[in-house]
Amino acid sequence: MSTWLGHHLAALRDALRRLAAAPLGTLLSLLVIGVALTLPTAGWLAIENLRSLAGDTPGVQQISIFLSLDAGPREVAEIESRLKDAAPGSARFVPRAEALARLREAEGMADIIGSLPKNPLPDAFVVTPADSQPESLERLAEAFAAWPKVAHVQLDSAWVKRLDAILRLGRLVVILLAVLFAGALVTITFNTIRLQILAQAAEIEVAKLIGATDSYIQRPLHYFGLLQGALGGLCAALLVAAGIHLLTPAVAELARLYGGGFTLRGLSAEAIGALAASGGALGWLGAKISALIHLRRVR
């Protein structure tokens, strides 16, 4: 047990020593890995931000039910009780007088409304369903439209659906990018380990001849790949943080112009940890494959 631990500590020390022995090469490798991981990470972060922006926007997940102009208080009460039974969530009644009053407050509308002979607006309900999935919103809207004295049901699902589709497409692109750059990371590690093995061919040969097991020889290489990948992951986190720092003022300005208080969200500690962990795992994988292939030639 203590021999096993000793071997692993020695391998880790050895890997660190090799990383530190060639600072420029290490720095370049880390930068390449960092850039490779930055692209999918930034894409993922952009989608997360868009999603939180969409989720915060009011009115998106609401259904408006407009009654016909001849609907009386009895019908309104009828709809109200049906809503209570049918739709989980909240519903608000907007009387036609209130709708007109609100419209009048809007800039430039007072004159137009003043010139109208009578109130053209119907009574309406605004429903905010608890379940905001586009499919269930659609189903609800269809059910509402069939009710008596309902003239029109408006669902903002068109653009909810579009946004949802865009986000899904974006997520797919990010996944493809992630797979692509994961492959790049494995390849980069594969190559650095190949060079390591070439540079240490003499040492590896001697070690084998005097009784080193395959795992004794491979262990430092595995740790090297793991450390390089994990540090590359942290490098990517740093690059993403720098990007967010640069973008934040511009995004805040844009949000202010739209009257919102949106701020860019950065990487959480968990996300940084996951980035380093997946970088490490991919680096380890590249090192393992490379060691298997290239050490076979040294007997």
Next chain:
Amino acid sequence: MITANAVTKRYPEGHEALKNVSFEITAGEMVFLTGHSGAGKSTLFKLLAAIERPTSGSIVINGQNLAALRRNAIPYLRRKLGIIFQDQKLLFDRSVLDNVLLPLSIVGHPAKDAPRRAQAALAKVGLPNREKAFPITLSGGEQQRLAIARAVVNRPAIILADEPTANLDTESATEILEIFRAFQQVGVTVLIATHDPLILARLKPRILRLDKGEMSEHGPALPAGDDTP
């Protein structure tokens, strides 16, 4: 300790490097292997260190048949041998001490104790106080001592040395042989390949002679007045 039985090594291109070679070396013996270059000495060394496998026949070292050895058991066999290679195979980018520490690291010797053990090995071969030096700064004889120190630091029961006195002047060669003799005297089995007739004439040891892959044995030529076999 080492038993070879009808060992033949044929290379793929048809060259037969060893033909039906048999011998036995008992524990604590010091035996010389001799023959012209190309006679099969190096091939026999490669078979003994399990670098190559015999085409037929068996080699048993310390009760283990090398022909039947699984690949992942080879490192553990090599740890029992102290091998001194013809080209020494020193690591020139590491200090003298680090060269001797390598076998200890391989067997997982406690890191705290390892330097002390390595220093003891260096002292035993007459190379003290050169720990921090790099092998390139050592003389030929000193490099050979370093190679021996690395081979014996794990206290092997068997030492295999391939041409350990080649390229050394007579004085250095004699000193190197004295080191091997000292190990033999504490019970280590020693097999030395050499084609240096001077050594053989002077030491009069037991000799295994290889000639074009065939082995003949010569008992120790007894010094005058000595009648022990």
